[in-house]
Amino acid sequence: MSNMIIDKDGVRRYVVSITVNGDEYTKMVKSNTLLVNFLRDALDLTGTKKGCELGDCGSCTVLLDGKTPINSCLMLAVEADGREFITVEGVASHEKLDHIQEKFIEHGALQCGYCTPGMILSAKALLTRNPKPTEHEVREAIAGNLCRCTGYINIIKAIMDASGQEIPM
Numbered sequence: 001m002s003n004m005i006i007d008k009d010g011v012r013r014y015v016v017s018i019t020v021n022g023d024e025y026t027k028m029v030k031s032n033t034l035l036v037n038f039l040r041d042a043l044d045l046t047g048t049k050k051g052c053e054l055g056d057c058g059s060c061t062v063l064l065d066g067k068t069p070i071n072s073c074l075m076l077a078v079e080a081d082g083r084e085f086i087t088v089e090g091v092a093s094h095e096k097l098d099h100i101q102e103k104f105i106e107h108g109a110l111q112c113g114y115c116t117p118g119m120i121l122s123a124k125a126l127l128t129r130n131p132k133p134t135e136h137e138v139r140e141a142i143a144g145n146l147c148r149c150t151g152y153i154n155i156i157k158a159i160m161d162a163s164g165q166e167i168p169m
């Protein structure tokens, strides 16, 4: 466990150092602060969305160690101490959208956009470990990301197209 102090209100707080999108942040957190709230409230990285806070919707997806999608509502900030994460803010580079983001726009793979950061990160993780996935593998990779708007077809098309493969009809 990280270094602990008791603040003036008698609340236990812990010092955590967490690297996000290549930048290291050292902050005080409560023992029950969720990683998703740490990202949004302490770091102002509000691209990571909160939905169910139960691990069911995937809107809070971030990449652990740059490659593994996790639900940031299921990890405490104190558990994330010393770890590295990529959020959707770290996907684009120098204000240029990532290839996958461009394909989402091209295929109309977003409507309200609430699921999109999580979808993009799940797709990013998939194409990093498997640059030529099958349609089935794409469906599996985004199975934990719920979308209430698009019906998924355009999302699957966007990811297949981003992999340079034929787009399923």
Ligand code: FES
Binding pocket: 049, 050, 051, 052, 053, 054, 055, 056, 057, 058, 059, 060, 061, 071, 072, 073, 074
């Ligand atoms: S908010 Fe984390 S899975 Fe729904």
Ligand code: FES
Binding pocket: 109, 110, 111, 112, 113, 114, 115, 116, 146, 147, 148, 149, 150
């Ligand atoms: S675009 Fe609205 S939830 Fe997916």
